[in-house]
Amino acid sequence: MRLHVADHPLISHKLSVLRDKDTPQATFRELVDELVTLLAYEATRDVRTEPREVITPVAATIGTHMADPKPIVVPVLRAGLGMLGGMMKLLPTAEVGFLGLKRDEETLQAITYANRLPDDLSGRQCFVLDPMLATGGTLAATIDYLFERGAHDVTCICLIAAPEGIELVEKHVGDRADVTVVVAAVDERLNEKAYIVPGLGDAGDRLYGLT
Ligand SMILES: O=P(O)(O)OC[C@H]1O[C@H](OP(=O)(O)OP(=O)(O)O)[C@H](O)[C@@H]1O
Ligand SMILES: O=c1cc[nH]c(=O)[nH]1
Numbered sequence: 001m002r003l004h005v006a007d008h009p010l011i012s013h014k015l016s017v018l019r020d021k022d023t024p025q026a027t028f029r030e031l032v033d034e035l036v037t038l039l040a041y042e043a044t045r046d047v048r049t050e051p052r053e054v055i056t057p058v059a060a061t062i063g064t065h066m067a068d069p070k071p072i073v074v075p076v077l078r079a080g081l082g083m084l085g086g087m088m089k090l091l092p093t094a095e096v097g098f099l100g101l102k103r104d105e106e107t108l109q110a111i112t113y114a115n116r117l118p119d120d121l122s123g124r125q126c127f128v129l130d131p132m133l134a135t136g137g138t139l140a141a142t143i144d145y146l147f148e149r150g151a152h153d154v155t156c157i158c159l160i161a162a163p164e165g166i167e168l169v170e171k172h173v174g175d176r177a178d179v180t181v182v183v184a185a186v187d188e189r190l191n192e193k194a195y196i197v198p199g200l201g202d203a204g205d206r207l208y209g210l211t
């Protein structure tokens, strides 16, 4: 697994405002959107392209176009849905598949309640969106779903990760080079309820309000 921790002052600034418990919900949503677009710039570094002729007003030249099949973006409901708009700004031609997973807050096991992915992901580059990588159970299950369907590679974009979650995903995928995790920050630890410390609380609740 490759891990990339984004190191940029704008990302750090926006993340600090996001963490603040007094940040209003509307601002929270806006910041998630902006942060994803910044992280997506790094996460799409290896997106497949092909040369294609383009005729400018001055001359013909060989340009670069995204290759087919186009990537597939997979927001993990609920909280990952808050990241979809920011991602699609950068990848407007990508397809979108949906996975709904909810962590059982007693057992900490991720339970799948929705799955709207193409059956065949052969050769597809997949971008998973989930703001919080806590125990890592949700992300490990998501990565499994995608590789079971033949995904070529999986890049996960998270806002905040706990060291425990990174370790679990690393152990889960072993040394395969086709899994990348891009995060804005790696925090200190998980607390006794498996929330990230300092983290930002429950991302789904802060985006959508329902508990
Ligand atoms: O690494 P883990 O320990 O598995 O936890 C991380 C998961 O927890 C949160 O979702 P949650 O289960 O709260 O669902 P929600 O998005 O509907 O709030 C978060 O968005 C991740 O999907
Ligand atoms: O800190 C955490 C851990 C899991 N899910 C969240 O939304 N936040």
Ligand SMILES: [Mg+2]
Residues within 6 Å of the ligand: 079, 202, 203, 204, 205
């Ligand atoms: Mg939640």
